[in-house]
Amino acid sequence: MTPDPRNPWRLVAGGRIDRAAPLNFRFNGNAYVGYAGDTLASALLANGVRVVARSFKYHRPRGIFTAGEEEPCALVEVGEGASRVPNSRATLVLLQEGLVAASQNGWPSVGFDLGRIVDFTHPLWPAGFYNKTFKWPSWGHWEGLVRHAAGLGRTPPGPDPDHYEQVNAHCDLLICGGGAAGLLAALTAGRSGLRVILAEQGHACGGALGREDILLDGRPGRQWVLETTAHLRDMPGVLLLEQTVVTGVYDHNVTTLLQTGRNRAWRECLWTVRPRHILLATGAIEQGLVFPNNDRPGIMLAGAVRQYLENQAVCPGRHIVVATDNDSAYQTLFALARRNLPVSTVVDVRDSVSEELRERTAASGAELLTGARIADTRGFNRLRSVQLGGPDGADLGRRRCDLLAVSGGWSPRVHLLAHARGSLRFDAASRSFVPDRLPPGWSVAGAAAGTQGLQATLDQAAAAARRVCQSLGRPAADAALPCITRDVDTTCAGRLEPLTKGLLAPGTRSRGRQWIDLAHDVTLRDAELAVREGFVSVEHFKRYTTTGMSVDQGKTGNLNAFIALGALTGQDPAAIGTTTFRPPYVPVTLGAIAGRRTGEFHAMRRLLPADAVHRKLQGRFEDYGWQRPDCYPRPGETAQEAVRREVRAVRSRVGVFDNSPIGKLEVRGPDAARFLDRVYVNDVPGLAVGRARYGLMLNENGVIIDDGVFVRLAEDHFLLNTTSGGVGRIGAMLEEWLQCEWPDLRVLVDDQTTQWANFTLAGPCAREVLDALGTDIDLTPAALPHMAAARASVAGLRSRVVRVSFSGEASFEINVPARSAGGFLESILQAGAPHGITPYGVESLMVLRAEKGYLHVGTDTDGSSTPDDVGWGAVARRKRGDFIGKRSLLRAANTDPERKQFVGLEPLEPRRAMRPGAHLLLGAGRAPPALTDGWVTSACFSPTLERHIALGVLRGGRDRLGELVTVCDEDDRCEARVVSPVFYDPDNARLKG
């Protein structure tokens, strides 16, 4: 073998790499060179790097085992800083100039890992050792230690700087896999005029057709692949996506695809495809073999060895042994032989092989041992030799070996079918689980169906495409099947019996651990322990041993695990079945799932229509579903000081509050009053036109869900104010009742919330300010009393003025068209300047309303609050007609006098603050533990009363006015007097002024 001058383990010629384009990269701090066309895995192999990772549990040295997404060992971190991606499979990372990668599970280094103490003491750590060992004093005591030891990869240190995209697509036929079956089906369906999406997870289509020894129409199969993909790219209606893996199939065949970016504009793109039909053409995955110490670096799947040889001209060994239980591994032997790379020994588990294979193996110069197995392997950071065993434990000697190509047969990639709840059956001939019942709209072709041989695969794919055309009522075009000049024998008919004999052969167990899951370090010994302890259902077995639960989801080991479980319990694999394959098929980054919905796009920001004016006023903004000022601190003022100043200004002069987000539902129609009477606890038909009323809404359980003022604008026209956060929910609820329960009522509900801006003028000078703004209505209390409404012109704007108050002061809510909000607010500030008008924010409003004892639904109420609990019981009882939730109020539990009722609380020390959530215990000097008698729901310092106040709910509270309670806030306790919730202006003189 002549090596490549740059790479000691690369042949000087061959491969599908661009030797004119060397690429520099770093791995674990060392500089290496690879070529365009390399993956990180192939480049590392070419450079002689054998130990790439440390295993998850035992910290054993591990190398590269596969050449694809099924890789269980070579998990690395790629990139640096915030762009670092943990748990990348080296086999999938396309080499690029300047690429930086590192091992992730070794300390201090991957070559010398102190964590391997776990390996040397492995009998202490069997399956389930977490559950058994870390029970005392508690799991929480050990968790940090275990997580540190068992962690896989590090979280990147900063926000992900990369961009991710998302695409929605529809098609007639989604083809999963761009191998022989997928390409032919795409060609047939595309020619028939179907809209086709073909997703190929690899860097290029072709699959098995890319193998050097296949000839189609007398030319290399690869040539046909290149022509066909070029043709498909030009075909209208066909979308060819490479580097795109179908990650999940969900209900009604909604499918997600993860596309990896070739360019740097985005790193990954998540597709949501809604196909009418799905063709599964995903091929098969080669399985490993189970034998003692089958995890050393230098042991690789035979198919992977052949791929590295053909694609990247890499041969990662000079002393090569092949171990197999099927025919397919012989292709690796022949590929090596074609390059004059000798294989010393072929170890075949089966008792005999075909005459042809025997002759060709002999011709290559390799020794063939049938009925044999690998009895053990040696080597520390790389494989040095293999010990061979014959039938009945006979010793067949040792062979020098630094590359052991293994094949345990091929398992169809049926994961997506399982996502869609298709069923599988065990096929004894191919020793694998193959598709059985297909879900509606599904076809399967090629190796994914368990089909062997190229001709059968192509026929199956063409037939599937024809059936799809037929079901869509379209004439199918000619399949244009290529003529197969030469196929290779990929028969994977292994025999179960020799394998299970090998697994459990006497003498094998004592010699060393036999891995069934390389990624999660699960050995045959763990499987035996699980069975011994009764975990014999495959789902229990999986969870107890954690086999198949790592990043690779057991793609190269599950089949052996199921067969081992069968052998250990004396059952046929068909009876064992498989575990449940769930999406995603490969790991999907959170970035791809988030797409563009990050940073400022993460959640919708709703701005007040007068946002710019509030910014000018230096409001302190908070997110309340809308971006709203919670107060307007002056320079040098704290938020707390600002709130106190604003509250005092409203009480003494006048304040203006932007209440635009308040819900504004217009309800009209001949039956509007009848309808709303069923919705509100309060009487509706008796409300006069031009008047407003406070109303409570319940759900059918009798629980308060919203409150607000409703105005009768006309006989058949109402304006409903809801809480600003509740308007969507309440609007939808009204629609539901109208459409589903009372379709006979002639009523329309229209959400006008964003059409109108709403400004509240509150305080003793509110009327003067409104007057100064210029209005055409009479503002005297006689003409426009509290809870009256009028259409008016204010400052030249068409508006609705409602006298309603949430502060306890005489106030006017002025609704103007939203587009005029900014100018209108400036007019108010100008007109109010002589009166010292003060803008006040949400936090100040909350203090004002608490002083007045006004309820805030969702703060002072919860999912159990009834009208009686908050003092509206009499109104509810007085109402004669039915309303939503009325019947539930009659339940015994809702009429209990000991229910928690809404009260006010005054601390005995006026300067003592209470916090919402603090528990109340009846009586002074109480201490927990005790059953709670209630809790604080709102609390603040009242600038008006110059003392702390609180609102809360208290067991039988209304009958306990004047009594003392103990307020318990964790270890902090104080005493408070139970009072009426109305701390301010109890006779409403100021309100009605």
Place this chain on the structure above:
Amino acid sequence: MLRIECPYCGLRDQTEFRFGGEASVRRPARPEQAGDAEWADYLFYRDNVKGTHRERWVHSYGCRRWFTVLRDTVTHEIHSVVGMTPGQDSDRGDAAG
């Protein structure tokens, strides 16, 4: 994710809709005369069908109209979709009070 045929807008993703539970729940015509058991039955008890389920959906992010769907709770296959025209759906309760 289900794909649901809105009777007014056509085939859309489930994310455009909101589920409204069993369609065959009848609100007692005279709630105040209903006994606790009858009221509890209306409020809380549902059939939890394995197989074809009659259920209500609303096209929240579309036409905002409610309709009835017959869906297989095992396979999610949707057998039929019916709009909620007054009089068409026999399970609508009479107007309350």
